[in-house]
Amino acid sequence: MNHRLHHDGKNGWVGKTQYWKDAVVYQVYPASFKDSNGDGWGDIPGVISELDYLRDLGVDVVWLSPMFESPQKDMGYDISDYQAVYSRYGSLADLDKLISSCHERNMKLILDLVVNHTSDEHPWFKESRSSKTNPKRDWYIWKPARYDSDGNRIPPTNWRSYFAGPTWTWDDNTEEYYLHLYGSFQPDLNWENPSCREAIYQDTMRFWLARGVDGFRIDTVNKYSKRTDFPDAPITFPGEPNQPAAEMWCNGPRIHEFIREMQAKVLTPYNHALSVGELSNTPLPSQVLPYVSAANRELDMVFEFSMIRLGTGGAFQDKYLYQPYPLSQLKAHVATWQTFLEGTDAWHTVFCENHDNGRAVSRFGDTSSHQNWERSAKAICLWQATLTGTLFLYQGQEIGMVNMPREWGIQEYKDCESMGFYQEAVASGDPDRISKTMDGLRILARDHARLPFQWDDSTNAGFTSERAVPWMRVHDSAFEGLNVNRQREDEESVLGFYKTVLKLRKKYGELLIHGAFRHLLPEDEALFVYVKEGAESGRKALVLLNFSREEQDLSTRQLSVAGTLGCEESQEATLLITTLREGERPGIESPEQLKPWEGRVYVNFVEEA
Numbered sequence: 122m123n124h125r126l127h128h129d130g131k132n133g134w135v136g137k138t139q140y141w142k143d144a145v146v147y148q149v150y151p152a153s154f155k156d157s158n159g160d161g162w163g164d165i166p167g168v169i170s171e172l173d174y175l176r177d178l179g180v181d182v183v184w185l186s187p188m189f190e191s192p193q194k195d196m197g198y199d200i201s202d203y204q205a206v207y208s209r210y211g212s213l214a215d216l217d218k219l220i221s222s223c224h225e226r227n228m229k230l231i232l233d234l235v236v237n238h239t240s241d242e243h244p245w246f247k248e249s250r251s252s253k254t255n256p257k258r259d260w261y262i263w264k265p266a267r268y269d270s271d272g273n274r275i276p277p278t279n280w281r282s283y284f285a286g287p288t289w290t291w292d293d294n295t296e297e298y299y300l301h302l303y304g305s306f307q308p309d310l311n312w313e314n315p316s317c318r319e320a321i322y323q324d325t326m327r328f329w330l331a332r333g334v335d336g337f338r339i340d341t342v343n344k345y346s347k348r349t350d351f352p353d354a355p356i357t358f359p360g361e362p363n364q365p366a367a368e369m370w371c372n373g374p375r376i377h378e379f380i381r382e383m384q385a386k387v388l389t390p391y392n393h394a395l396s397v398g399e400l401s402n403t404p405l406p407s408q409v410l411p412y413v414s415a416a417n418r419e420l421d422m423v424f425e426f427s428m429i430r431l432g433t434g435g436a437f438q439d440k441y442l443y444q445p446y447p448l449s450q451l452k453a454h455v456a457t458w459q460t461f462l463e464g465t466d467a468w469h470t471v472f473c474e475n476h477d478n479g480r481a482v483s484r485f486g487d488t489s490s491h492q493n494w495e496r497s498a499k500a501i502c503l504w505q506a507t508l509t510g511t512l513f514l515y516q517g518q519e520i521g522m523v524n525m526p527r528e529w530g531i532q533e534y535k536d537c538e539s540m541g542f543y544q545e546a547v548a549s550g551d552p553d554r555i556s557k558t559m560d561g562l563r564i565l566a567r568d569h570a571r572l573p574f575q576w577d578d579s580t581n582a583g584f585t586s587e588r589a590v591p592w593m594r595v596h597d598s599a600f601e602g603l604n605v606n607r608q609r610e611d612e613e614s615v616l617g618f619y620k621t622v623l624k625l626r627k628k629y630g631e632l633l634i635h636g637a638f639r640h641l642l643p644e645d646e647a648l649f650v651y652v653k654e655g656a657e658s659g660r661k662a663l664v665l666l667n668f669s670r671e672e673q674d675l676s677t678r679q680l681s682v683a684g685t686l687g688c689e690e691s692q693e694a695t696l697l698i699t700t701l702r703e704g705e706r707p708g709i710e711s712p713e714q715l716k717p718w719e720g721r722v723y724v725n726f727v728e729e730a
């Protein structure tokens with residue numbers, strides 16, 4: 122059976138309009154993936170050179186993080202020209218070649234759509250800030266100052282921005298503040314203005330769809346509509362000038378109208394281009410459903426962040442003050458988002474890494490030894506690949522890439538968010554806060570996922586030439602064999618395991634991609650156990666994941682494999698896959714014993730050839 126989607130060689134998957142449900146999407150962070158010209162910065166020709174690698178892995182859709190013209194203050198999430206490629210990434214011709222190279226391999230390409238804000242160097246903003254009467258003045262959000270009781274000028278509201286500091290910056294030229302939910306270099310576009318919306322649709326979306334891209338990962342999709350009465354946020358951090366204020370600018374009054382308009386005017390006319398929205402600060406299924414219910418015609422799916430934010434102290438002031446959490450909490454989040462779409466016409470994503478978070482194996486797995494690293498990286502693979510929804514992988518996840526070494530100092534962290542929080546801690550003068558912030562960054566910082574990709578054992582790990590200076594330091598103490606070249610030849614490596622499991626995911630898609638999720642032992646703090654059930658066939662899979670470094674015994678939990686799968690006495694449950702290497706398997710005859718960080722899947726049917 123051919124598990125690949127059948128592509129017509131141009132721009133469509135034949136007979137499968139919702140191909141994206143079964144697809145494996147792979148996020149490429151271009152600065153860190155592969156450098157083809159030795160300048161220490163990844164580029165599009167580098168991505169093209171590894172498309173066969175991605176195809177062999179089982180990838181159907183490539184999501185390319187921003188490669189547009191940008192001052193790169195937030196790694197391209199600050200765009201100064203939506204229609205140009207940043208020169209270190211290559212040219213427009215290179216991007217066209219990437220589109221056709223993906224299509225030749227029956228793969229699709231989606232780009233990052235960053236239209237909540239632009240760079241302050243975008244011509245639209247330069248015009249907007251030039252005078253109060255400029256026609257583009259209202260394309261951004263400008264407000265007059267307020268004054269406190271002592272006559273000091275203060276911002277229009279007390280809202281805190283993502284990267285620390287206020288959401289408002291004073292502009293001397295026209296003597297007003299402009300709004301920016303992120304850095305001061307990322308002014309927010311004013312979606313209330315219809316000509317601004319039309320320019321977004323035309324210049325940023327249709328431009329790329331017409332060139333052949335297949336859709337977008339849509340940045341900050343729920344922040345386009347703000348409350349237009351601009352109230353102060355309630356005080357949650359007494360004494361601080363800037364307060365968390367997500368309810369003032371997230372999921373605002375017109376958000377569904379705006380997204381429906383974008384779908385109807387742009388995405389639907391382009392062959393229902395794929396849309397996956399970044400939906401932060403929206404932790405309730407009842408809030409998420411309207412965005413992804415098919416009948417609402419908004420988005421195909423969204424990223425919801427409750428699970429991936431585990432360990433953070435909160436979205437704002439406390440973000441990097443690490444909070445330990447029990448496994449049961451992680452499982453509860455997964456269970457919520459696995460079951461919320463039951464009985465609805467909605468769809469969802471599955472992911473545990475992206476460019477904004479620490480590496481999964483360093484957070485949810487175990488890097489205390491080589492064996493634990495390898496086993497837990499595979500357990501994470503099995504966990505993700507057996508969940509319902511579209512599976513998203515982040516570059517390097519498939520070889521078990523880990524966080525930067527703990528001993529690396531703050532000088533190795535380049536991200537504007539890490540800098541904002543670290544500098545804020547330093548400014549507080551509180552040594553305890555500085556050290557706790559540093560501790561949090563060591564686990565959670567966005568920088569970890571941005572380290573150069575590890576292709577081989579050479580200096581610079583094959584990311585760039587040996588003489589080049591990579592833009593971020595290459596991991597120098599990762600585990601033996603933590604690179605593509607070493608794992609490529611070994612079917613039992615993390616990479617080999619991903620390839621095997623991604624094939625199984627497609628082969629048993631009714632269960633693994635689409636099946637109903639039933640959570641077992643939700644309070645257990647070592648085991649993650651669930652059943653996936655096919656809707657039509659009565660087939661079941663039992664997924665057993667040991668999320669601990671101790672051996673675990675199912676029989677002490679009154680759980681039997683055959684019983685859970687409803688197997689008749691004469692019929693054995695079939696072991697579909699285990700994370701263990703061949704040589705580690707003696708004892709597997711006892712389905713009730715799980716080795717440290719072992720994962721297994723049993724099914725209630727005989728495996729097909």
Ligand code: NOJ
Pocket residue numbers: 195198235303340341399476477
């Ligand atoms: C979310 C992106 O994933 C992140 O990297 C970026 O900093 C913000 N949006 C602002 O665009």
